[in-house]
Amino acid sequence: MSESRLFSSFVMAGYECSSQRRGDGRRLDLQASSGHAKWVSQDYGRLAELGIKCARDGLRWHLIETRPGHYDWRSFLPLLQAARDQGIQVVWDLCHYGYPDDLDIWRPAFVERFARFAGAAARLMVEEGITAVTYSPVNEISFWSWAGGEVGYFNPGARGRGQELKHQLVRASIAAIDTIRAHMPDARFVQCEPLIHVIAGTQRAGDISRAEGYRLAQFEAWDLLAGRQWPGLGGREAYLDVIGANFYPQNQWALSAGKILRGDADFRPLAGMLAEVHQRYRRPVLLSETGAEGDERVPWLDYVATQLAAARARGVCIEGLCWYPFLDYPGWDDDRYCPAGVFGYADGEGSRASFHPLHQALQALGRNPELRR
Template identity: 60%
Template sequence: MVADATPALFRSFFLGGFECSTHRRRDGRRLDLLAGTRHDRLAAADYQALREHGIAAARDGLRWHLIEQAPGEYDWSSVLPMLRAAETAGVQVIWDLCHYGWPDDLDIWSPAFVERFAAFAAAAARLVREETVAAPFYCPINEISFWSWAGGEMGRINPGARRQGGALKRQLVRAAIAAIRAIRAEDPRARFITAEPLIHVVAGTKRAARHAETYRLFQFEAVDLLSGRAEPELGGAADLIDIIGVNYYPDNQWYHGGPTVPLGHHAYRPLSDMLAEAHRRYGRPLLIAETGAEGSARAAWLHYVCAEVEAARAAGVPVGGLCLYPVLDYPGWDNGRICQAGLFSMAGPAGERAVFPPLAQELRRQQESMGRKSEHSPSPDPVFS
């Protein structure tokens, strides 16, 4: 059964995640998914929709490039309506501070990037403290591992570099460390999540086994650096990791140098085993910080992930939340096609959103199932104020 002794991390076990990427593509065009989904303008309705589906917690983002258009000068007009809407709706938000994007005048490779990001994080923490009541949650930098690969190795997104993934990863870790320390100086109550891909890499041949395992272990490098387990000269320390957020999608398992391993294949590693490994490594509570599938696979994928979370929790792994990500359909990064991955559709002319019934029904089944099981043991006090 579900291990109900797992402390409640958020106001609801299920969270809704709003896609908030702000990076520049290879062609230089900047994306803004909060604007693309109109969530920035429809936040009040979107948060209320979450509550109507039993979700009282979310991941959302602050758009650094809009807020700090001149060094040290902050325009919070894009943030305040969202902060206040969440507070009114009673939705607890994990705020992403850097979701692949940064102000145009900054060189990401420079020491100034770290310094400016820390100052921005501190200013954001002051604003959130003034505008909200509960202890805040932050994700300082989203998916350091993926960003380092996509932007530092493959040149797919900003900064558009190749063969510089290690250098970019370490620069982002420096910035995350500085941001966490700056936020804690402003608000010691603050909680933090990481949000890193959880992957499995299968060797197609015996000769590939060592390379596959080396690649698989790279998934832990960003958090190892942040925690000081590796290269402590960067400034990492154990107290800088709080909640280990893992992002897991249907394509997160593959053969080394080859195709995706399909769910149900004998080489597919159970998600529950992967969650247990992450917990053993860091000894921190876990959050499924992102998970979802596209099209008709949405409900079946949630069913699978919830079953694996249940198995992990039954084995004593403290998984404290699961974020449906993204909770809104959104325009794809590369070509703007509408990716039908959400619980809710893109907004219509009047701001209306349709619900995807199969996913809504599966969500309700999972909420009811977890609720029934929790009735058989004492409920712990939530870990929020």
């Protein structure tokens, strides 16, 4: 059986790299707080025992470009070099919610600066001897637009401007893709967006229409990139490469009754959701983020793996599964311990204890020929 066509292994390790400013002004840096930035070589080294040869990781733009047009790569080079030296293929996130403090995200300069930053990153990778690269330009445009532009949860802290922010992030992603392709014509791009399902929970026509509107909104960022909506933003089908679908246990809800959890009668099977995405775009699909906390980790992985097999049986081109995050981490809002990873916090020498049941389950999944072909 052959490995996945796009990625070096079907199972991927996702390293949390969020770097947004919270509403209270505090800058998050999950690569630092999880210890991954310090212990990246050890973290990548552990992947071999799991048969994992591919990861999602990220650049921290706010640390790299502290002055306009000046790039300090010291925060990124250890990750890039560790991946190269250990033979780990990485899908590099260029903007995972965070950006330099001097930038006004609403202005044209944001798009221009991001494109130049993306181009500089591509040139650096070429100089380091890495020429076949996959990027995720702007992570979760839809979620960021809601969190940062609609409800003021994190930067830029706006309310009622979600659609405006979504358009700006699409422009930035398009500009970055163009600049990267000028240096790396064979670069690939994963556009990662939350996969959701929303129902009304009532029989009222207005509620049903509103719920369907929320559900269909999950496709807007992909549609904008492809030029199917608002073509004046510059979107074209060529900007939509690999569909990255992020799916967690809390990604389904009823407007009138809150979350719909696995096991509930209204819970929509993941295989059907993936089939809808594939039918709409006819692109390869990566389950670019999935995971759960505590003792729900293994049952959730079992469910997702079964659903991926079912989706493949329906003709969906599934390229991989990324467990995210791969390391336990402190929560965004309160620093609570989040036991969501395959490995826990690092000790003073970079050692991490594994959550053995998940460790074993991922090993077995990586050997499953039905998901590797």
